[in-house]
Amino acid sequence: MHHFRAPHARRFISASLMIGIAFIIFGLSFGVLAVSAGASVLQSCAMSLLIFTGASQMSAVSVIATGGSPASAFGGAVLLAGRNAVYGLAMAPVLRGGSLPSRLLGAQWVIDETTAVVSAETDPATRRTAFWISGAILYACWNLGTLLGALLGSSINPSDFGLDVAFPVMFTAMVASHLRTKQGRRAAIFGAIAAVALAPFMPIGLPILVSAFGMLFGLAPQSQENETAS
Known part of the structure; x- marks a missing residue:
């Protein structure tokens, strides 16, 4: 059985929770934008459940909202998501040895933020635990934010509530532990x-x-x- 030290657990859990708060806010912004662009609540939530790549999702609905074609929205989203292939190479050792269902779920959770949380750890067991915990926290927060935003719809403007700062806050939390x-x-x-x-x-x-x-x-x-x- 693998063990990891409590200070390490506190570090990656606190980082995940900090990023998770930004995820809720950014997800709320996405939900509002998606509904404003013509998507239903169900479609908005399905997009977050199945894609789980905030930048790509935001790019796609932004293109649609400004009159762009579905093809251009898809192309831009795929281009932005391409970086996850690089992260997948870095996270492969973390997912190696698991069952096929666990690897498929893990592939869904390989994003900028989980990669940042995991790469701050050096112990293999701690890295594996950090990945699954951060992935679960961030996936839940992102989808919660999307649901709230989609339900609120166009009744709020993200910039009026400072929701547009969620992205910078999130990336600051991602890199903070690496600046040491x-x-x-x-x-x-x-x-x-x-x-x-x-x-x-x-x-x-x-x-x-x-x-x-x-x-x-x-x-x-x-x-x-x-x-x-x-």
Whole structure:
């Protein structure tokens, strides 16, 4: 039986809960936007249950809401979701050895935020536990937020209630634990510079994909960094 230390559990649970709060708020914004774009409550909730990729979902309904075609909405959503394939490679060791149903469910939960929570841990057993706990918390929070937003419909404006800040808050919580390491700081700096520099020149979504290459700066083994520091 695998064991992990309580301080580690508190760390990834608190990070998951912090991100989960942002998920509820951001999910609420998505639910409102989806219903405003013409989706029903059932369709909005089904999208979150089956896709569970906030940026792609928000991109798709935004395109539809502004008169874009379903094909362009689908293409943009797939492009934004492409980064999850990279995360899947990183999370493969965490899911390895499980049953087919558990791996299929795990694949659904491989997103930016669960990857960030897991990558802050080094012990394999703790990483596995962190993945499933963070995945369950964030999946529940995202779908709860979507349901609330869809039920409220167009009766609220997300910006009027400050709901538009949920995305920055969520990503701040994601990177906070990684800023303790040299690789994490390098990756964050590269990602920030790339996203800001490319935003005026590239279509929406592409700067984020390019900034994801910042993770390459964090691929060096953590033990090697510790040896260098000592």
